[in-house]
Amino acid sequence: MTAALSLRSLGKRYGLASAVEDVTLDIEPGEMVVLLGPSGCGKTTTLRMIAGFVEASGGDILLDGHSIRRLPPHRREMGMVFQSYALFPHLSVARNVAFGLEMRGVPRAEREAQVAGMLRLVKLDALAARLPRELSGGQQQRVAIARALAIRPRLLLLDEPLSNLDAALRQDVAREMRLLQRARGLTAIMVTHDQTEAMAMADRLVVMRAGRVEQIGTQEDLYERPATPFVAGFIGHSNLLPGTLHEGHVLQVPGSSITLAQSYGLVGNATLAVRPERIVLAPPGTHPDERALGRVELSTYLGAVVEHVVRLGPETQVVVTGASSGAGAAHRFPAGMAVALCWTADSERLFNAAGGAVHGPRVAAGLPAQEAGQLVGNV
Known part of the structure; x- marks a missing residue:
């Protein structure tokens, strides 16, 4: 028993x-x-x-x-x-x-x-x-x-x-x-x-x-729904991007800025987590969910996936993965090409300076009233 x-x-x-x-x-x-x-x-x-x-x-x-x-x-x-x-x-x-x-x-x-x-x-x-x-x-x-x-x-x-x-x-x-x-x-x-x-x-x-x-x-x-940056990085693979949040939706990282998909009730130090497979690369100015601009440093075919390494600034690098074939296959961009990084609101996770998850109104709105209140209260 x-x-x-x-x-x-x-x-x-x-x-x-x-x-x-x-x-x-x-x-x-x-x-x-x-x-x-x-x-x-x-x-x-x-x-x-x-x-x-x-x-x-x-x-x-x-x-x-x-x-x-x-x-x-x-x-x-x-x-x-x-x-x-x-x-x-x-x-x-x-x-x-x-x-x-x-x-x-x-x-x-x-x-x-x-x-x-x-x-x-x-x-x-x-x-x-x-x-x-x-x-x-x-x-x-x-x-x-x-x-x-x-x-x-x-x-x-x-x-x-x-x-x-x-x-x-x-x-x-x-x-x-x-x-x-x-x-x-x-x-x-x-x-x-x-x-x-x-x-x-x-x-x-x-x-x-x-x-x-x-x-x-x-x-x-x-x-x-990782609760901390450590969990976001340890379970699967996440791009962890520390920076300073302005106006609730603009994350300033060294050498670049990222326009977040949601507005958060927070200013100051913050860390953004976005998983590589949740990011879409597109030519600048062509995608409705454009969040940041960068330049491809490396493009690698890995069998089932294509991996791009994109440089946003001197100290900020992002890894992007996508299917290598099929109907949803990712476009492969050559090294040196300028690209836009695009993702939707449900693909980003923001953490405050203490490592706690911060939730925007769009995420909290989809939760039961009591839970949503708890989340917003943690911001």
């Missing part, structure tokens, strides 16, 4: 240094949540506190409403899959999968039945007698997953489980893990620094930075 997990103001300090601070999160039964962020952001420390391998300095960990913070790891009813697989090299595949069951005193006949079932589940039943060194990386990872599932955990913890696999194999194993998690209704938490992997695996993402949670939400939430 899978479980609900709640973290309440969870933190970890090493002396005066804070590795994790005030992490609060609720995970529903059967949900896959991915902790995502750069190295050193606290995601692995958070996972290890949940597992019981690292003692929390503050806060609480609740499994189905009951605190497990003081319980040792073996009493937390969790299965763990490590980055390094952590298989016993001298034991066969079947013995590796059976290890947790042996430690729990499961009778031999029941143990063998469960091991056989797990190996069928991960499609390794024909390799039960092999040693780990006789398996590929993807097969070893599936053994590690089978071992974690064999004990019937209430919660599955995945610590960078795909990082040792090559790119093509990583996608295949990620897909298998996601299908397995969905089919068995497992509550799972995964740690990764790879945003593509996280987007493919998660029901919800938790983006962390410097020990704190930056934003929690679905892939669409974080991609379309």
Whole structure:
């Protein structure tokens, strides 16, 4: 039976240094949540506190409403899959999968039945007698997953489980893990620094930075509505353009100015985020959504997309991508050509000097009254 997990103001300090601070999160039964962020952001420390391998300095960990913070790891009813697989090299595949069951005193006949079932589940039943060194990386990872599932955990913890696999194999194993998690209704938490992997695996993402949670939400939430410039830059790729906002709609950047699609109740320092695929290039003066002028520095064919690097000013560069073929194919402009950068109101995201999202009236108008008021109040 899978479980609900709640973290309440969870933190970890090493002396005066804070590795994790005030992490609060609720995970529903059967949900896959991915902790995502750069190295050193606290995601692995958070996972290890949940597992019981690292003692929390503050806060609480609740499994189905009951605190497990003081319980040792073996009493937390969790299965763990490590980055390094952590298989016993001298034991066969079947013995590796059976290890947790042996430690729990499961009778031999029941143990063998469960091991056989797990190996069928991960499609390794024909390799039960092999040693780990006789398996590929993807097969070893599936053994590690089978071992974690064999004990019937209430919660599955995945610590960078795909990082040792090559790119093509990583996608295949990620897909298998996601299908397995969905089919068995497992509550799972995964740690990764790879945003593509996280987007493919998660029901919800938790983006962390410097020990704190930056934003929690679905892939669409974080991609379309990033709460901070960090999230805008880390999830997908955004052009982040810091400057000074004048008259609510003109952003002055070094050597150029950008006319925003909306007017904002803000003056002073601000940062604009626009994703490369949301920008259209056109000859100056020919497009109704023209926002800025620049000059193409580089035009590159990348297979499915064409990428342009456009210089707005001495310190301001913008990347623009578009489909390379089909009905909506982007026009390819040669290096040195003057172009207009064009986008619509729903393609821009503005942040104030403190890093908070600023919402124009057009965006706020489409929200429920209470939420729109909250957003405008944050400006």
